[in-house]
Amino acid sequence: PDRAELPHIGDTGPYRGYLGTVHEGSVRTPMMLRWPGKVEPGRVTNDIVAIHDFMPTFAAIVGExxxxxxxxDGVNQLPFLTGEAPESARDALLFFHDSTLMAMKWKQFKLYLKRESPDPEDGRYADLWAPEAFNVVIDPKETNNIAGDGYLWLLSPLLSEVLPFMYSLEEHGLIQPGADERTEGTVTIPFFKQSLVDASLDELKKQAIKKKLFELSGGLIGEDPSAKPD
Structure with missing residues (x-):
């Protein structure tokens, strides 16, 4: 919708959606940074930086x-902001409604597992008969669903992003703002059989255990999980 259709929420420019959705018109936000002597003036980038990257980045700035x-969930973006690293420390971002995974932004692609109601006052989320995918660089209004053109391989990077997140929920739980106690966190992934998700999580746990044993034993037990095969 544009400003004429929904005057109370403003204009989202070339992007689909409005505030409160997981479309680019809501989540894609311009960021301006001025840091004389640290950040190159006039530099422009479309790399992904998330708001939860701010805390680890600020901690790195002050040396804490x-x-x-x-x-x-955040990552340190200081090397990227100062130009020491050529790219952002993240190439993906997950979007949830409560515990349901709604969508993922990965590089120039957006993959949807659920869809918002077109009525901003409705608040419902519709099931899709199949995932939808868009190249938001060349199709910012997201009018050309490319999922049927061989782009369902995007489900692979989606799992690569969401499974470590789910593992961290099992290990650490959720800590709400201002709270000290952890609460249990769950994730629902549309289109994926729970048995597949559980099996993938089990494999992730095994890898984490091997890594921990390797670290605690000083390399005496197991193999280095980060080592690349010959």
């Missing part, structure tokens, strides 16, 4: 370590 008693 984050507490190690919890898991963090």
């Amino acid at each position: 370590e984050l507490p190690d008693d919890r898991s963090y």
Whole structure:
């Protein structure tokens, strides 16, 4: 919708959606940064930076370590902001409604597993008969669903992003803003059989255990999980 159709929410320019949805017109937000002597003036990038990257980035700026008693969704973007790293430390972002995974932005692609109602006052989320995929760089209004053109391979990077997130929920739980106690967190992934998700999580746990054993034993037990095969 544009401003004429929904005057109370403003104009989202070339992007689909409105505030409160997981479309680009809601979540794609311009960011301007001025840091003389640190950030190159006039630099423009379309790389992904998320709001939850701010805390680890600010911690890095002031030279402080984050507490190690919890898991963090954000990543340190200081090298990217200063130009030390050529690319963002993240190439994907997950979008949820409560515990349901709605969509994923990965590089120039957006993959949807659910769809919002076209009525912003409705608040319902419709099931899709199949995932939808869009190249939001060349199709910012998301009018050309490319999922049927061989792009369902995007489900692979989606799993690569959401499974570690689910593992962190099992290990650490959720800590709500201002709270000290952890609460249990769950994730629902449309289109994926729970047995497949559970099997993938089990494999992830095995890898984490191997890595921990390797670290605790000083490399005496097991193999380095980060080592690349010859």
